[in-house]
Amino acid sequence: MRTVAAIIPCKDEADRIAATVEAVLRLDGVDRVVVVDDGSSDTTAAAAHGAGADVIRHARNAGKAAALETGVRHLRELESVGGSGALDAGDAHSPRHLLFVDGDLEGSASNLHVLLPPVLQGRADMTIATLPPQSTRGGGRGFVVRLARDGIERLTGWTATQPLSGMRCLTAEAFDAASPLAPGWGVEVGLTVDVLGAGLLIEEVPCELQHRVSGKDWRGQLHRAKQYRDVWRALTRRRVRKALTERAPGVAHRF
């Protein structure tokens, strides 16, 4: 049985991370959980460690994409030092599949198991969870989601139901196709465009997840403004790269 390593980027999730880690560790097929504490000012790292995760910390906040990259780098280092060479138990020559999980899912993370079979069985290179209506009402008006969905569609022809969903299971090949990741909140859009651009397959999978939604207050709106900026940057970079690939292939890799 091939196994999957989970990476959980988190900032200030001390109240939620232990329940999330415990639920992910119980998932069939997941044998390691790496939590990246992205410069939290609370006790996120200690709570994650206490729940059984490998924990690595950013001294300063660097954003979600950087936290995911740190997690994957740490995982690969851990496993090459440990002797398994970033390989899984079932196939001595394949790098690990990855499961990206947000830190605020708590017990609902136990429903993430549906993301694994399409990837483990080779039907998809990346699965993306789609979430049901959330029990707490959010304060968004759909601006970021529309920017992301329309941008992905224009670049790839594929329509994402929930383009910002960060709960994803992916092969090492899919991760490497999107590396370096688009910074900050651009990471999901970058992953989707790059994975499709590499000719790999994506499947969306409904998943009963509940997370902390951003509200209508100024914090929520500031968060959305940053999401908008990062998604716009990720899309713009990829539009430039695509145009250059068509017109000046020699320089396109620099973008």
Ligand SMILES: O=c1ccn([C@@H]2O[C@H](COP(=O)(O)OP(=O)(O)O[C@H]3O[C@H](CO)[C@@H](O)[C@H](O)[C@H]3O)[C@@H](O)[C@H]2O)c(=O)[nH]1
């Ligand atoms: O600087 C940061 C900020 C957040 N996080 C973590 O990233 C995850 C997602 O952040 P969250 O605050 O929950 O963002 P939301 O806006 O609620 O998230 C939605 O939108 C994001 C993209 O904009 C996706 O990454 C998420 O999966 C999706 O649920 C959580 O584990 C956070 O703790 C970091 O690691 N570093």
Ligand SMILES: O=C(O)[C@H](O)COP(=O)(O)O
């Ligand atoms: O609250 C949300 O759903 C996200 O922050 C995205 O914001 P949006 O509703 O403006 O797209």
